[in-house]
Amino acid sequence: MQTHTATTPFGRRPMSLGMIASQVAAQSAAPDATVHKWHVFRDIKEARLALGASDRALAILDALLSFHPETALYGDSALIVWPSNExxxxxxxxxxxxxxxxxxxxxxxxxxxxxxxxxxxxxYARKGQGGEVEQAYGFDLSPIVARANEFKELAEAMRAEKKAYKLVKERLTICRRDIVKMIEAGIEEGVPGNWGGVHLEYQAIVGRLPRTAPRQVLEAIATELDDLWTQIRDVLESFVKSQNLNANESQTKRHIQNSNTESKNESERGLGTKKEKSGSPGESDNLRSLPKRELPLGIVLDACPNLLWLVKGGGGIRNWRDFLTAADLARPVLGISPSAWEDARVALGEQQAAITIAAIYQKSDHIKSPGGYLRNLTERAKEGKFSTWPMIMALLRAKLDAAKAAGAGVTEAEGELGAAQRLDRTQKRLEVSDNLRKSINKWDRET
Structure with missing residues (x-):
């Protein structure tokens, strides 16, 4: 009896070209083809993302394969299974x-x-007199045999992609670790360089790294980090070689010394010869005449308003706790190493160290190496030759002088009234009392 093979779905399910393509692929299986159904199913699971199959769909395919009695699937055999939904x-x-x-x-x-x-x-299946299946209606598993090689290639490609993704993740992790530790080493060892800028560049690259990203995005970011890694490594290696060369020269020519103390890229430990108003040896006598009380927070904020830029959320700095938090944020921006910060807190005290950081941050444009400057001030503090009062007073004096210069520079076209109003607004923003002005003037006379 001649039978007809169904090619269209039952009911309201429409026919599509994709179904026809699947049927053509099922018919293309070689008659002598033989595959192990569970081996092919393993390849399908590996390639499920490329195929577009869901996890639950593969669980159903697993069940369908279990209804076929044979482990091996042959290209010339009937591969239709007809289990009920139950x-x-x-x-x-x-x-x-x-x-x-x-x-x-x-x-x-x-x-x-x-x-x-x-x-x-x-x-269901219709059987003949001998019990053999003559006609079956259900799900045809022929594509499993016909596309076995395709599934295997897709699985190998997916495994290679997973391996490449894992390798680039490992590459990113190692590169990020190396860069952070090399930056810390450069700061700790006093290697000349703009380490704060390098750290900001590193953060900018890492900041573009999404939580979940394809391998191509990770490869691009890893390439940028590799370039940054190479630059940092070259700087450190050049410094090591120069140190070794200088050590060898010093053994034979000890009378040759480097007198260039104003190098553009000064290291943290090489700033001991730099003299600032806040820590010069001539000021040690004047330190005895400074007020014994602590600097008020309002005066510190008047002298160091730039620190307010680092406070998130616009909440401002309301107390010393907020001030210490802002100082902790300013420290990595300046490129100051954790060890230099810890030494300063031990020598000065946490609050005084934070005031020092705020002052350094306020005039960071004029300081070539904030880390070396802080170490210099820390050493002077250990010798009893440094106080934060002169530093804050100097900043306030510079701010007042700038306000006066702005008022004096008003042109005649603006009128005396406009100049007076601008100067008045500037002085109100400074919020400096008469007593504080007297203290500043007294400090200037003494120094």
Whole structure:
């Protein structure tokens, strides 16, 4: 008896070119082709993302394969299985009927199975007199055999992609670790360089790294980090070589000394010869005449308003705790190493060290190496030759002088009234009392 193979779906499900393509692929299986169904299923699981199959759909495919009695699938054999929805649900861990239908449709769309629907949409098999199946309606597993090589290639490609993704993640992790530690080493060892700028560049690159990104994005960011790594490594290696060369020269020519103390790139430990108003040896006598009380927070903020820029949320600095938090934020921006910061806090005290950081941040444009400057001030503090009062007073004096210069520079066209108003607004922003002005003038006379 001649039978007809169903090619269209039952009911309202439409026919599509994708279904026809899947049916053509199922018919292209070589008659002598033989595959191990579980080996092919393993390849399909590896390549599921490339195929577009969901996890639940693969659980249903696993159940469908289990209904075929043979482990080996042959290209010239009937590969139709006809389990009911109840049986499929049982083997698919109790999946709901609606979910089952949705993921069966996903398997059909991916070309992993072909529907062979009966006239009434039921799944069953008609057997002959000898018990052999003459006609079956259900799900055709022929694509598993016909596309076995394709699934294997896709699985190998996905495994290679996963390996490449893992390697680039490892590369990123190691590169980030190396860069951070090399920057810290450069700061700690006093290697000349703009380490604060390098750290900001590193943060800018890492800041573009999304939480989940494809391998191509990670490769691009890793390449940028590699370039930065190479630059930092070259600087450190050049410094090491120069140190070794200088050590060898000093053994034979000890009378040759480097007198260039104003190098553009001064290291942290090489700034001991730099004299500032806040820490010169001539000021040690004047330190005895400074007020014994602590600097008020309002005066410090008047002298160091730039620190307010680092406070997030616009909450401002309301107390010393907020001030210490802002100082902790300013420290890495200036490129000051954790060890230099810790030494300063031990020598000066946490509050005085924070005031020093704020002052350095205020005039960072005029300080070539903030880390070396802080170490210099820390050493002077250990000798009792440094106080934050002169530094803050100097900043306030510079601010007042700038305000007076702005008022004196008003042109006649602006009028005396406009100049007076501008000067008045400037002085109000400074919020400096008469007593503080007297203290500043007294300090200037003494120094």
């Amino acid at each position: 049986m499929l649900t049982g083997r698919a861990n109790g999946m709901s009927p609606a979910t089952l239908r949705r993921h069966l449709a996903n398997l059909v769309e991916c070309g992993l199975i072909v529907r062979r629907d009966s006239p009434n949409g039921k799944r």
